[in-house]
Amino acid sequence: MTARSWLVLTDGYLSARDAKTAHGVIRYSRDEIAAVIDPEYAGRSLAEVMPQLERDAPIVSTVAEGLAHSPTSLLLGVATPGGWLPDHWRAWINEALEAGLEIANGLHRFLRHDRELVKLARASGATLWDVREPPSNIPLFTGRSIGIPKRTVLTVGSDCSVGKMTVALELARAGHNRGFSTEFVATGQTGIMIAGRGIAVDRVVADFVSGAAETLVCETHPSSDVLMVEGQGSLWHPAYAGVTLSLLHGSAPHVMVLCHQAGRSAIEEPPYTAIPPLPEVIARYEDMAATVRPARVACIALNCSRLSAAEAHAAVQETEEQTGLATGDVFAGDSPRLWSALEAALPERRHSSLLSQ
Amino acid sequence: MTARSWLVLTDGYLSARDAKTAHGVIRYSRDEIAAVIDPEYAGRSLAEVMPQLERDAPIVSTVAEGLAHSPTSLLLGVATPGGWLPDHWRAWINEALEAGLEIANGLHRFLRHDRELVKLARASGATLWDVREPPSNIPLFTGRSIGIPKRTVLTVGSDCSVGKMTVALELARAGHNRGFSTEFVATGQTGIMIAGRGIAVDRVVADFVSGAAETLVCETHPSSDVLMVEGQGSLWHPAYAGVTLSLLHGSAPHVMVLCHQAGRSAIEEPPYTAIPPLPEVIARYEDMAATVRPARVACIALNCSRLSAAEAHAAVQETEEQTGLATGDVFAGDSPRLWSALEAALPERRHSSLLSQ
Structure with missing residues (x-):
């Protein structure tokens, strides 16, 4: 279909x-x-x-x-x-x-x-x-995702429910509006219904999650250039950190976008583990990504949904000062700004050997 | 049974x-x-x-x-x-x-x-x-494993197939010989047959792996004092790092034992990702464990099975100098030495509220 x-x-x-x-x-x-x-x-x-x-x-x-x-x-x-x-x-x-x-x-x-x-x-x-049922033929991760002639972006989070899917969708749209061939890559049930395809990676048997992520980025449309992969979980959420890491390795991003709920300093479910200061969060994601490919966090999508406009403005400024990275709230119309920061961080466009012959 | x-x-x-x-x-x-x-x-x-x-x-x-x-x-x-x-x-x-x-x-x-x-x-x-079939009623991780009145040790690895199960078993035996009530906690099929119980965590649906590890340590024998948990995978093996991290969070160790194959500098399967120098491997495991509970690597189990006796001796010495940690090969009879280092790193024995009443 x-x-x-x-x-x-x-x-x-x-x-x-x-x-x-x-x-x-x-x-x-x-x-x-x-x-x-x-x-x-x-x-x-x-x-x-x-x-x-x-x-x-x-x-x-x-x-x-x-x-x-x-x-x-x-x-x-x-x-x-x-x-x-x-x-x-x-x-x-x-x-x-x-x-x-x-x-x-x-x-x-x-x-x-x-x-x-x-x-x-x-x-x-x-x-x-x-939609949540994973396919039965997911292969183990092999590194295929590193070689595809596309630029891969992954949204990563300090916690669950901070907007990783929406940020990926909004930035895919912002990139499209700038003339880029972007594609949203779905890894959770709502994303899958939106995209019409994808794999609910949290339902996959643990050993095959990175293989599932790899399969997803490898099976994107041949004409897509920038892949916006929907992240899951957080390295600081003990129930989901394994999925987060598998997705990070399997999708092999060139660039990451960090999603964070303004003001949150601990995960919102038991055992309420602490979220370190954002510069540490960024460094940890970059360290863990580097196993497969060096990748930088390009910008911060700050979810300010619980703040007044004035508080949100202050939170964005504070985060920019703390991290030195462009920060904005996609729920408040900042996607174009964040896309600009993301675009600047993308590697040169890669052409497939087929196209460049 | x-x-x-x-x-x-x-x-x-x-x-x-x-x-x-x-x-x-x-x-x-x-x-x-x-x-x-x-x-x-x-x-x-x-x-x-x-x-x-x-x-x-x-x-x-x-x-x-x-x-x-x-x-x-x-x-x-x-x-x-x-x-x-x-x-x-x-x-x-x-x-x-x-x-x-x-x-x-x-x-x-x-x-x-x-x-x-x-x-x-x-x-x-x-x-x-x-043996590989996981139970159908595994709960999500909640942090219960942090509170049990036992000392938990996890074997972690720089790669797969470096001896994590054997090290856990040999150290459980060495501790037993010193008068400790040790219990081996199985997370893979051979370990499960040895222990008579356990969960093959790599066969568990991704979201429930840390819950499976938590369940395993919480359901150990009431009289056990030191739990030797069988580690899986490696944070540097992209196909299995998610399982490794979930096991690290779920079992909530107080102390880790790093297992390494002497001389190995990259994982042995595609895409052959690099293993960093051991001090970095140790720091990364300690950083990732700290989300749930601060834990130190106490000693290094160096697998020297591919080396001559002289080469093995040199490799052990070099590793001790590089890391400052007691190093030995359990396959060459060094378990008692490694146990001593492990024992020194254990926290004070914890008594359950029931026993201390």
């Missing part, structure tokens, strides 16, 4: 944080948004309810209404805490499957383990896409 | 490197060795054929003969490259299953995916133990 047209199920949560997967796909996907299913907002338009997503589409209240807008795929766009599929979702999914729609599922549980859905999908020829 | 009595299948390879799993279990397991099945050496004794394993048992040529020595478990003790179970193995395994023996399998493929074996095991009540 090359291009999707999404029917996005948000079911009452369109304006809530629970719908962040839906928000990500609506804002960043290059696929079409056919319609949003949300009885709460039905009849209004997406642009009216969620102007910050900068995209329009009709909001409807049922799958049947949504089908009139010719979608190819149904996106399960809100988390379902403490449960699997609510009954009325199951009815909607059945209806979508009967119409031949692909179902995209980012939940931990997989649709393909649900016999009823598998049976329906088989009958109509529809696809069940369990 | 608390105590096993092993029937060890080596099938012609008893004296070959292919039987290293068998060798490990024979030399280090506290379980009984009932007999070895090896038609090539049948009629001779284990002590005669493999004196370096420091253990005796009869060598027989069939499972039927082995059963006379009252084993509880059949150990598949040699790798079967390029294949699953040879036909004559299958016949032997069937015979063992019919006699109710547990079958211990360290291969990548699992016995429990083989319908015929599952059926036979079910009929006789025998157990199929796929």
Whole structure:
């Protein structure tokens, strides 16, 4: 499947944080948004309810209404805490499957383990896409990613949930706006739905995570020049540092962008390990990257979402002084500035031997 | 199952490197060795054929003969490259299953995916133990391992295959000989067969590796004082560094022992990344450990297996001068010396709140 047209199920949560997967796909996907299913907002338009997503589409209240807008795929766009599929979702999914729609599922549980859905999908020829399920044929890391004729950028973080995916997406867009052939490389479930491909690296068996990252950068589009790889975790988060390091080695970046939540000095989950001062964070990422390839942190994406405008301004200035690196908040429109710093740090464009013959 | 009595299948390879799993279990397991099945050496004794394993048992040529020595478990003790179970193995395994023996399998493929074996095991009540298969209920890391009233030691390496498991086992034995209550904590398939328990951490889904390591150290015997945790991989091996780091964080060691192959300056697999000078290797492990708990490298286990005695002596001296740390080769009898250095670096013995009440 090359291009999707999404029917996005948000079911009452369109304006809530629970719908962040839906928000990500609506804002960043290059696929079409056919319609949003949300009885709460039905009849209004997406642009009216969620102007910050900068995209329009009709909001409807049922799958049947949504089908009139010719979608190819149904996106399960809100988390379902403490449960699997609510009954009325199951009815909607059945209806979508009967119409031949692909179902995209980012939940931990997989649709393909649900016999009823598998049976329906088989009958109509529809696809069940369990986005978190890694492919079964991931190879071990070999170093192939070091040789590709592209410039690779990885977003790295001081902690989880500081904006690594969004920063990669915003900078890919900023680079595109400057005329670069950028490609976002997805490593987590929301990113995968946005990109239409990718591997949820945290679901991969440990030995194969760097191989998964390597595969992802090697299988980008031949015409892509600058790869913006979505980082995961943090070297200071003991539950996820292994994934972070494997991704750092496997993707073999030339340049990194450090993502940090302004003011955070410890990870936000047990055992609340300390985050060192940013110059140490930067040095550690550069030291660890150097095993595979020397790479510098080019700029800092400072997430100031919990600060007032004045506080954010001060935090950005302080961070620039502390690190000597360009700093900005992509959530506040600083992506073009950060892209400039990133662009200056990129190595010369590499041409594949094929193109340069 | 608390105590096993092993029937060890080596099938012609008893004296070959292919039987290293068998060798490990024979030399280090506290379980009984009932007999070895090896038609090539049948009629001779284990002590005669493999004196370096420091253990005796009869060598027989069939499972039927082995059963006379009252084993509880059949150990598949040699790798079967390029294949699953040879036909004559299958016949032997069937015979063992019919006699109710547990079958211990360290291969990548699992016995429990083989319908015929599952059926036979079910009929006789025998157990199929796929040693590499991780448990399904591993929790995320929470920091519990930091609080246990034990001293934790982790073997770390500059590369793979430098002796991390053997060093942990030899030092556990050396500590035991000095009167310490040591326990070997297994993280790989051979170690697990030796210890009778453990988790093959490289087979765990990436996010749960540090949780697996934490679980292992928390579930050691209440009376154990010094835990010798088997390390995996190397921070400089891009395919395995993620596992290495997760194990480092999850086990939360107080002290580390660095394992290094004398003379090696790059990892031995693609892309042959450089190993920095040992003082840098030591500093990096200490830096990375400090996220969870400050820990020092106490001594260096130098694997001199490819050197002459004179070369080995020089390599040990050079390493001591370079690092200022006690250095020795456990394969050459230096475990007592290394234990002394390790013992001096251990924190004060911690008593559980239960015991100190």
